[in-house]
């Protein structure tokens with residue numbers, strides 16, 4: 489079974505605004521609401537790709553109820569813990585000349601709620617996959633992902649982590665199977681700015697030295713680079729197409745990568761290709777990535793993947 493853990497799921501309120509301005513009243517040209525949060529998005533895409541997942545995390549209030557409802561519509565089985573104080577966040581995504589996001593904090597989570605989460609994680613068994621993804625609400629300890637992996641220590645799980653700064657680096661000692669920082673997140677860890685796939689490679693290698701097995705660095709419209717546990721480096725430009733909304737491109741990439749890996753019995757090049765297609769399929773559409781779009785891109789793209797061995 490594949491479990492996704494999104495400690496603070498969201499409703500993504502995606503609006504388009506002609507020439508968005510700060511300090512002014514802006515009027516929208518379109519408005520859409522989607523369920524979101526990194527693990528939730530991974531679950532939605534994997535579900536469409538034919539992989540059953542259980543989406544876990546904390547939800548609260550009317551927004552939490554709507555997240556659950558929309559996930560049910562998307563065919564995703566939720567195993568969320570309902571918390572009493574506050575509400576699940578609404579993240580504002582503004583599509584304009586550039587994309588702007590305002591991400592909220594989420595509800596207040598108590599020690600008892602954390603205990604409930606651990607009691608549900610008890611059921612993970614050898615061979616399961618767990619995806620720990622996204623920001624965590626301020627009421628949770630900043631080493632929450634470490635605590636989860638410490639709790640699960642000893643089980644042979646495929647662990648995927650998509651998080652920022654110490655929330656990510658703290659998990660590396662547990663040797664996650666995959667981490668997927670984007671270029672900004674990778675740069676933030678080391679206090680540098682990363683402008684290209686070439687520049688990303690030495691820093692991705694450092695994360696491998698710190699414990700990550702496979703490191704996939706995404707660079708939006710500049711593609712991605714993958715360092716595998718087998719010592720290979722795959723690098724590719726992004727697919728070409730008309731960009732509509734990139735919110736969820738990274739999450740779709742993770743889902744596509746995992747599905748590609750599982751479908752091909754562990755071929756990292758196939759996983760990389762499907763990750764690129766899933767990310768692009770999201771960027772080229774307003775709504776969440778579907779199997780149909782990923783398959784179309786997989787069939788019609790002539791990939792130009794550079795492959796070399798790590799020195």
Ligand SMILES: Nc1ncnc2c1ncn2[C@@H]1O[C@H](COP(=O)(O)OP(=O)(O)O)[C@@H](O)[C@H]1O
Nearest residue numbers: 670706707708709711712726737738767768771
């Ligand atoms: N503008 C784009 N054109 C084509 N593919 C894109 C575009 N933006 C994102 N992607 C694809 O999705 C992947 C993940 O996107 P990215 O924006 O880097 O992730 P995140 O959402 O985590 O910041 C990229 O590596 C790329 O393959």
Ligand SMILES: O=P(O)(O)OC[C@H]1O[C@](O)(COP(=O)(O)O)[C@@H](O)[C@@H]1O
Nearest residue numbers: 524525526579622623736737738739
């Ligand atoms: O948990 P965070 O880091 O605040 O991110 C949450 C946001 O990221 C998303 O999961 C999209 O993530 P990506 O664009 O990185 O794929 C949104 O659905 C959500 O609003």
